[in-house]
Amino acid sequence: MSIRLILIGATALFLGACSESNQAPIANANATSGPAERWYSPQQVNSGAEIYKNNCAQCHGINGQGAFNWTKLGPDGKYPPPPLNGTGHAWHHPLNMLFHVVKNGSPGGQGNMPAWREKLSDEEMVAAIAWFQSQWPEEVYTAWLRNELRSRAGG
Helix, strand or coil: CCHHHHHHHHHHHHHCCCCHHHCCCCCCCCCCCCCCCCCCCHHHHHHHHHHHHHHCHHHHCCCCCCCCCCCCCCCCCCECCCCCCCCCCHHHCCHHHHHHHHHHCCHHHCECCCCCCCCCCHHHHHHHHHHHHHCCCHHHHHHHHHHHHHHHCCC
8 A cells, every 4th residue: 555545545534524434544453463553644643743743732841741730720610731642532433523623623612733734734734643643652553543443433
């Protein structure tokens, strides 16, 4: 499977423009031998590290650790930036939702996440997501992958 095919499929998934039959190939999350295959390429992780550092780290922390007390409403009535390193709730969300939040900002005024659609390209946003998912421990990524596959199947 080529890296280019994975890139094309992942980008199509994020944009919500693909059908079940042409989504990015993802390994079976229930496989017990070895780690789950990651959807992103090393190149995406490398470029995503720089994109994250320059755009996301100021709020989510240099290592994706999130804000202190991120689960508690702040004085403004909104939640502080959550961790993106696998210790927060980002792993509960499918790729298309992660991309949507990065592109369009916090849903329903729940947080202060800005919309990045005017500053970053879709490919840059995908790379930032690839970087923070690369920080997730294997068991967190595997649990996320099970949820991702279920969401793709409509369940």
